Amino acid sequence: MYAIIQNGGKQYKVKQGDIILLDCLNLEPKSKVEVKEVLAICENDDVKLGAPYIEGAKVELEVINEGRGKKVITFKKRRRKDSKTKRGFRRDFTRVRVIKIVA
Numbered sequence: 001m002y003a004i005i006q007n008g009g010k011q012y013k014v015k016q017g018d019i020i021l022l023d024c025l026n027l028e029p030k031s032k033v034e035v036k037e038v039l040a041i042c043e044n045d046d047v048k049l050g051a052p053y054i055e056g057a058k059v060e061l062e063v064i065n066e067g068r069g070k071k072v073i074t075f076k077k078r079r080r081k082d083s084k085t086k087r088g089f090r091r092d093f094t095r096v097r098v099i100k101i102v103a
Contacts, residue, residue: 001016001041001042001043001044001101002014002015002041002042002101003015003040003042003101004038004039004040004041005035005037005038005039005059006037006039007022007035008022008023011039014098015101016098016099016101017097017098018097019064019095019096019097019098020095020096020098021093021094021095022093022094022096023092023093023094024066024092024094025063025066025094026066026094027063027066027094029063029064029065030062031062031063032060032061032062032063032099033060033061033062033063033096034058034059034060035058035059035061036057036058037053038050038053038057038058038059039052039053040054041057041101041103048103054103056102056103057102057103058102059098059100059102060098060099060100060101060102061096061098061099062096062097062099063094063095063096064095064096064097065094065095066092066093066094066095067092067093067095068090068091068093069090069091069092069093071088071089071090072088072089072090073086073087073088073089074086074087074088074089075087
């Protein structure tokens with residue numbers, strides 16, 4: 001059984017026991033989170049699709065920790081123009097474990 005959920009403008013395919021990285025939620029470790037933006041649920045060969053969300057469906061998550069991702073560096077150089085820019089970015093995330101999918 002798996003579900004497709006939406007969080008922070010992104011979609012994730014999750015199963016029970018999966019660990020995923022969501023956008024930073026600013027929550028304490030061991031706290032519980034419910035995601036009600038469930039787009040689809042697949043149980044064996046039975047697929048339920050929402051329009052846009054499935055009513056009454058939710059995914060229960062447990063916060064493991066929060067952190068920052070690896071630095072991503074963007075570098076732009078325009079040849080023969082003596083113009084260049086260098087910028088770094090680190091994504092803040094919350095690591096969560098999927099506890100239960102309620103259809």
